[in-house]
């Protein structure tokens with residue numbers, strides 16, 4: 226009896242595992258081949274393959290991967306391999322354009338990827354819908370506002386949607402560096418279209434608070450989570466006191482002649498001023514900010530991407546999702562608003578794995594300026610903004626403290642810490658009050 230049982234077990238195991246193995250091999254071959262065929266890559270980066278399998282098995286999938294980790298491929302490849310059209314929600318028109326261009330560059334029919342946003346005219350919208358209905362379109366990049374429109378929802382209900390991917394998903398959270406209120410309505414829209422569509426969220430955010438917000442808001446607390454390491458050993462961080470900053474920047478860029486870099490400034494005016502100063506000093510530079518007309522802005526961005534210029538001087542309007550692998554330095558002329566934002570902006574350096582230098586110029590005055598910007602905003606937003614700013618301050622001052630550059634700054638640091646504690650106490654008190662009432 227025992228022998229029979231064992232034999233049965235043996236049969237079961239061999240049969241089952243062979244079956245499983247065969248399944249895995251065919252699946253792997255297909256994915257691997259598809260990777261080569263559609264994107265020309267030989268192997269998957271990091272956890273891409275497992276992520277793709279998760280989504281293709283119909284599970285909600287949450288991808289947290291640093292900038293440059295290769296998140297786009299996690300939806301681009303499954304979109305090519307599954308029936309129907311994938312909807313990819315993306316916050317910026319420039320970002321969508323960048324992606325669609327790069328997909329089309331891989332030699333596929335232009336109809337394979339489209340955008341649907343406010344930049345299209347009626348005729349163009351009709352063409353997009355025609356291609357989708359003809360099953361030619363595998364990826365449709367939409368702005369959250371377009372997802373919101375009733376006519377689009379009606380259209381999406383008529384077609385086969387393979388999945389919905391929410392790129393730059395941190396835009397959902399007020400604690401992120403790039404909050405977009407429209408992002409909070411995505412889930413509702415998806416439910417209107419079809420509650421069973423698998424959803425993928427992707428972000429490079431490193432804070433657990435933002436991660437939790439995303440999962441809650443998209444109703445994907447059961448999602449399979451893939452979180453990669455955020456350690457980028459090729460990035461070198463330095464905070465310098467803000468003295469003679471233009472001269473310092475010019476000197477730094479000259480030491481890195483011919484290399485690509487980004488200089489971030491807080492205001493549009495500063496962007497124009499610094500870009501001009503660099504040009505006058507013989508550096509191939511252009512500016513980029515949201516106040517420029519679209520043609521100039523796109524022209525300057527393309528000039529940077531195509532390496533006609535080495536340096537782009539920009540406000541934070543530039544760079545989200547922009548794919549230039551060989552950016553060798555990211556300079557912050559002014560302090561960033563949050564550490565999370567700083568991490569994102571500097572994350573644009575060294576995406577190819579090569580060296581990336583990140584220099585931030587710090588002065589206490591910048592922090593005061595940033596605080597001033599916040600007044601006039603709703604109180605809750607101000608509170609969040611201040612706390613995020615505190616984190617940046619303590620990061621910067623910690624760097625100084627380590628190199629014992631300046632005791633005065635340390636003193637300011639103590640003042641800030643005290644302010645930080647006071648704010649936390651105030652928030653707690655407010656919460657207690659709300660709970661009581």
Ligand code: ADP
Pocket residue numbers: 266267268269270273290291292293294295296297298546548550576
């Ligand atoms: P993220 O959105 O995570 O910031 P991207 O999707 O823009 O990153 O990808 C970053 C870079 O990595 C791009 O240049 C992309 O072409 C490249 N890449 C992605 N997957 C692979 C892969 N499997 N092999 C080689 N390069 C890859």
Ligand code: MG
Pocket residue numbers: 296297392546
């Ligand atoms: Mg991306």
